[in-house]
Amino acid sequence: MKNKIFLFGEWLPMSYIQYTKKLALVDCNSFYVSCERLFNPKIRKKPVVVLSNNDGCIVSRSTEAKALGIKMGEPYFKAKDIIIKNDVQVFSSNYSLYGDLSRRVMRTLKRFNSDIEVYSIDEAFMDLSNFSDNEVEQVGREIRETVLKWTGIPTSIGIAKTKTLSKVANHIAKKKQSGVTSLIGIENLDPILEKIDINDVWGVGRQMTKFYQKNGIYNAKQLKNKSNTWIKKSSNVLSSRTAMELRGVPCIDLEKTESKRKSCVVSRSFGKRIEKFQELEEAVASYCLNASEKIRSENLVAKAVMVFVRTSPFQKQFGFYSNSRTVDFPIATNNSIEIVKNALSVLKVIFRKGHRYQKAGVMLTGLTDAENNENLFSSAKDERINRLMRSIDNTNYRYGRSTLSLASAGVRKSWSMKRDYNSKIDTADFYCLPTIRA
DNA sequence: TCTGGGGTCCTAGGACCC
DNA sequence: TCTGGGGTCCTAGGACCC
Numbered sequence: 001m002k003n004k005i006f007l008f009g010e011w012l013p014m015s016y017i018q019y020t021k022k023l024a025l026v027d028c029n030s031f032y033v034s035c036e037r038l039f040n041p042k043i044r045k046k047p048v049v050v051l052s053n054n055d056g057c058i059v060s061r062s063t064e065a066k067a068l069g070i071k072m073g074e075p076y077f078k079a080k081d082i083i084i085k086n087d088v089q090v091f092s093s094n095y096s097l098y099g100d101l102s103r104r105v106m107r108t109l110k111r112f113n114s115d116i117e118v119y120s121i122d123e124a125f126m127d128l129s130n131f132s133d134n135e136v137e138q139v140g141r142e143i144r145e146t147v148l149k150w151t152g153i154p155t156s157i158g159i160a161k162t163k164t165l166s167k168v169a170n171h172i173a174k175k176k177q178s179g180v181t182s183l184i185g186i187e188n189l190d191p192i193l194e195k196i197d198i199n200d201v202w203g204v205g206r207q208m209t210k211f212y213q214k215n216g217i218y219n220a221k222q223l224k225n226k227s228n229t230w231i232k233k234s235s236n237v238l239s240s241r242t243a244m245e246l247r248g249v250p251c252i253d254l255e256k257t258e259s260k261r262k263s264c265v266v267s268r269s270f271g272k273r274i275e276k277f278q279e280l281e282e283a284v285a286s287y288c289l290n291a292s293e294k295i296r297s298e299n300l301v302a303k304a305v306m307v308f309v310r311t312s313p314f315q316k317q318f319g320f321y322s323n324s325r326t327v328d329f330p331i332a333t334n335n336s337i338e339i340v341k342n343a344l345s346v347l348k349v350i351f352r353k354g355h356r357y358q359k360a361g362v363m364l365t366g367l368t369d370a371e372n373n374e375n376l377f378s379s380a381k382d383e384r385i386n387r388l389m390r391s392i393d394n395t396n397y398r399y400g401r402s403t404l405s406l407a408s409a410g411v412r413k414s415w416s417m418k419r420d421y422n423s424k425i426d427t428a429d430f431y432c433l434p435t436i437r438a
Numbered sequence: 439t440c441t442g443g444g445g446t447c448c449t450a451g452g453a454c455c456c
Numbered sequence: 457t458c459t460g461g462g463g464t465c466c467t468a469g470g471a472c473c474c
Contacts, residue, residue: 052442059442059474075441093442120445120474205472236448238472265444314441361443418440 021250022136022159022184024126025166026109026143028102029154029174031122032060035101036091038152039425047088051076054269054417055092092419100427104151112143117255125163125254133185140180159184163252164245167202168193168220193220193246203242208235220246260300260367266291267308267361270415274357280309281344282410286402287362288343289409292336293396295364296389301332301373303366307343309350312358323350332366332373335385336392339364340406 028034032050037043047064051057058074068086070079076090083090102121109116115127131139140157147155158169160183172192173181183189199209201220211234217223223231224246232240241251266287274280284307295302308324325346333339343362392404402409 054440054442056440056442073442077440080440123474203472207471236471238448261445263445267443269442312441359442363444417442 020129020161022128022131022133022161023163023166023250023254024128024136024140024143024157024159025119025163025170026124026126026147026155026157027170027174028105028122029156029179030060030062031102031153032091032093032098033062033065034153035094035098036423036425037062038101040423043089047086048091049079049083049088050091050093051421052093053419054271055420056269059093090421091423092421094423094425097423097425097427101151101153105147105153105155108147108150109143111146112139115254115256118258125166127254128159136184137180137182140182141178144179155179157181161248162245162250163254164202164242165189165248168196168246171196171200189248190221190224193224196220198223201242201246203238208239211235260298260369262365262367264291264295264300264302264364264367265361266294267359267363268417269359270357271418272415273312274415275355277348277351277353279410279415280351280357280360281347281408282413283360283415284309284343284347284362285340285406286409286413287360288340289336289402289405291362291364292334292339292389293393295367296334296393299370300367301334301370302329302339302364303332303368304328304364305339305343306363306365307346307350307360308363309347309357309360311355315356318356321352321355323352325350326365332368334370335389336406337385340408344408 030048033048036048036050045064046062047068047070048062049058049065049070050060052059055076058070058072058076058079061070061072065088068082068088070082070088082088098121105122106116106118106124109124109126113126113128113130117125119125126143128136128139136159140159144155144157147153156170156173157180158166158171158173159181160166160169165183169181169183173179183192186192196219198204198212198218198220199206201223204212204223212218212223215234217226223243226243228240228243231243244251268283268287270283274283288305292302304326306324306326308322310322311318311320313320313322327342327346329338329342339362395404396402
């Protein structure tokens with residue numbers, strides 16, 4: 001319990017009594033849509049949506065699209081009528097573009113303060129504690145303007161004493177012209193928290209919303225004023241942390257150093273339903289190649305691989321089938337060949353003939369540093385395999401993914417996902433540079 | 439006809455041990 | 457025939473996030 005102090009019936013970080021923090025949450029507005037707009041001025045004022053993988057769901061909406069009543073996460077086919085009627089511009093997601101623009105935004109933020117936590121592709125927490133209470137909102141505005149000028153991406157910024165409150169502030173900032181809201185220096189936050197629906201509080205999801213509402217808690221103020229004992233007893237520590245944070249007591253620290261991940265998932269829905277074992281085998285093999293390349297690039301090894309397959313949960317008339325199986329490796333590995341071999345061997349076990357498979361995936365678990373993986377059985381053979389993997393990775397990096405692959409991953413890939421509305425912009429690909437003719 | 443993908447953390451319950 | 461209690465570790469499943 002070093003670095004912690006017992007306060008309000010809870011172990012809290014020592015930092016709480018040392019000084020009060022000022023945390024900013026910077027959130028890119030309709031991030032994927034903003035990325036597409038950057039390279040396509042014609043859609044600046046139009047309603048725009050970006051679809052998830054396989055063109056399945058709507059995952060990003062412009063303000064105009066939101067105003068039309070298109071909902072977040074809604075299946076594309078259900079929104080199609082509104083989309084056609086209102087000439088909504090539709091894009092398949094283009095993750096290499098979004099990833100690249102995200103890095104530009106984060107680099108810009110680091111110019112203001114290197115103490116940032118990159119929380120997701122479009123969000124970062126920043127520590128602005130070294131600015132005074134009255135300065136902080138103006139600093140937020142400067143950050144916002146700079147990001148807009150340097151990257152073209154509009155953001156909203158919320159500033160408060162805790163992460164959960166800065167989420168609240170950000171929620172308010174989203175609706176403001178200036179795009180910046182600071183709750184620093186406000187004595188009584190109750191009138192503000194009262195207007196925040198309980199399901200809009202960070203950390204309160206669908207299940208907890210139902211539970212809270214059943215107990216008469218409909219907004220953030222009511223949760224804040226509920227006793228911690230009751231919350232902890234009827235839920236768990238995470239919920240009581242949320243309540244503490246609403247009270248202005250920081251319980252969730254800024255994570256400045258990005259920690260190594262513990263698992264790596266590659267999974268996809270298929271462009272069409274699959275019934276043949278061989279096609280499933282190809283898909284699982286290529287997901288394995290993908291995942292093992294990813295962990296090699298982060299210098300990790302996996303203790304086990306899990307394989308899963310399933311049919312569509314929405315088409316009950318065919319009967320739902322879902323199954324998974326895990327294999328442990330005798331020695332942690334990142335060798336593609338070994339990972340594929342093991343994954344395919346358990347795929348045989350969970351495959352049932354006669355199903356229309358909709359999705360499959362692999363998960364590498366128990367990831368640890370490759371350096372610490374030396375053991376009694378390491379041999380010259382391992383070194384040869386490592387060299388082979390390195391040269392495959394280098395080739396694929398230079399000439400494009402899956403230039404070098406395994407035969408088991410298939411060549412035709414008839415199962416691969418749909419991307420009918422790709423904008424074909426790739427800021428990380430030389431061949432996508434626009435050409436100018438003289 | 440068509441419904442995403444990739445993470446983390448917590449908890450309950452079982453296996454196992456003494 | 458009667459069959460303890462407490463600890464640890466692991467896993468699966470659920471809840472949350474974006």
